[in-house]
Amino acid sequence: MSGPVTILIDGVEVSARPGQTILDAADEAGIYIPRLCHLPGLAPFGSCRVCTVTANGRPCASCTTPVTPGMIVENDTERLREMRRQIVEMLFSEGNHFCMFCEKSGNCELQAMAYRLGIPASRYPGIWPVRDVDSTHPDILIDRNRCILCGRCVRASRDVDGKQVFGFVGRGHGKRIAVLGDARLRDSGVDVTDAAIDVCPVGAILRKGTAFRVPIGQRRFDKEPIGADIEARKEKP
């Protein structure tokens, strides 16, 4: 096992372990790289591309790219910020995202990301797809209108719960989260205590009986912007 390597993120020297991803090294150093599909504890997936940085000049997903000694990483540049804004705006246009009456509002990572990136509205026209709601389970609900296909529930159900309740079916615009292929939630064996229920970054997988329980002002992102918890790790000079 070789010793730590040093990389440069936006000109700041960051110490990383060999094999560690750029995103994990940045997290430990208190540098926030925006991301939606990545979640500590779940295998890196690289699907949303919001965490794209340049490593030695080449764009790559920082959540899946391992560090190399002396790697030069660009993260917080206008070009990358603009690219991230475009990705997030496309996610808004692709689904049916009505923050104004969504129970995840204030706790939603997609909404918080839009605020952090300074997106007042999507520049792209809405596709307004017809998607369904599976509310057959007594305690859990899937609203596919809001799914951004991050795959967190897929990974959590498979790797943490050992169940494989959730999976992807379809291609392109038709791609969606399925329950045991084509089952309903009620028949899936999913349980309200499963890790897969708590990892959704948006309002697609919801626990019933919790909607709007937390008043405005006390919700997760009312208190601090997304990423502030990671930035708080930065060592004070």
Add this chain to the structure above:
Amino acid sequence: MITKNGYRRIVIEPVTRVEGHGKVTILLDEAGKVARARLHIVEFRGFERFIEGRPFWEMPVAVQRLCGICPVSHHLCAAKAVDRIVGGEKLTPTAEKVRRLMHYGQFLQSHALHFFHLCSPDLLFGFDSDVANRNVLGVAARYPELAKKGILLRKYGQEVIRVTAGKRIHGTGAIPGGVNKNVNAAEREYLKKDIDQILAWSEESLAIAKQYTVDHLAEIAEFGSFPSNHLAVVRADGAMDLYDGGLRAVDAEGSVIFDHFDDQRYYEAIGEEVRDWSYMKFPFIRSLGMEHGWYRVGPLARVNACDFIDTPKAEAARKEFKGLAGGKPVNVTMAYHWARMIELVHAAEKIALLLDDPDIGGTELLASGRRRREGVGVLEAPRGTLFHHYRVDENDQIAMANLIVSTTSNNEPMNRAVEKVAKDHLSGVEITEGLLNHVEVAIRAYDPCLSCATHALGRMPLVVEVVDAAGCVVDRKARD
């Protein structure tokens, strides 16, 4: 301009200084006499359909988006309906009082908005005064103190809503079976520090509305007026209750048509008729039939229908108001303004009482019980009785929704007022902008929320077109 087809058609579109979009059409015969006048609601919203399939607990937050002026009405009315679905309709004292506080805050802001921002130009300057000044900016220039009080009254109501619902507009305070927050000590003190001033300004507003009515009684007694039935929610003891109670309908003479009618069975008492020229339905009292069963709602109907008001200043004002008709219901359309300001005082008095009530700081926020598949919520919104009715399927998704919005109940009365004013004031004379404003003044008395829309405040352009019977525009005047 007379056309060979006989009728001239005058269109007021959109109607200004009301919430939402509507138009008025007036048909004139060859002699220039008004043959018919109608108020058309030209927007289609479709809420009842697109909430189908949504989880029921979204209703209080989703359906309030119907409106940006009094969303609290829809928020609380939907909450009352979904309370029934979770079996939590018997709220904890804290939940009921926090919701009531939110509701009275809304009455304060909505009534202040209507009286000062939308109607005071007509009342202070005259219906046909110079159109350049006949707006809220004209009021601010000529009566700056009055305009300031109006704005601050509304602001205070908005702050009450923010404290109880989390936001001034479109909050989340009411959830199925209760509320998501109480009013803590700091919030209570924050609201208490201004309430005496708010009470005093509310009384001043009431005095203005009363004085206007008394001083102008000769000219407004018949202005768009007619005998009508009145519908309102009343408490079990007959008191005015804006949040909860049974339905009471009285006729033009004050005789009871039905009383303490169970709101869960509202559809047995009230029917809805569809007519092909408006997107707004025409509700009616079933026992009287479609032709005679129409009724008025809102401040006039509430003050007429209740036996008393349970706050002293508003009650004293109610007695004085009822004196206008010798104790019988007041059927003067323009008296809506006086009745509205009585309610403004009532709301301020109620807020003052609730701010001294320890229950609003309680921690028991939620109630639940036996689940149901159906729930009705009925309350008094600033503009009148509001009905929300939902059915859910076995998966908690909305299977049926029916809303009777306050302004809908005033559809027939507003049409009658429009026709009466048009016939009384526009027949056989040269039509001027000031005369057309008379028609709008009658509509404004009802404080209609034509779309229950969020984007309607402000000064909208008025376009008057003269159209011949074949539909060709033969003359056009525009006010930008």
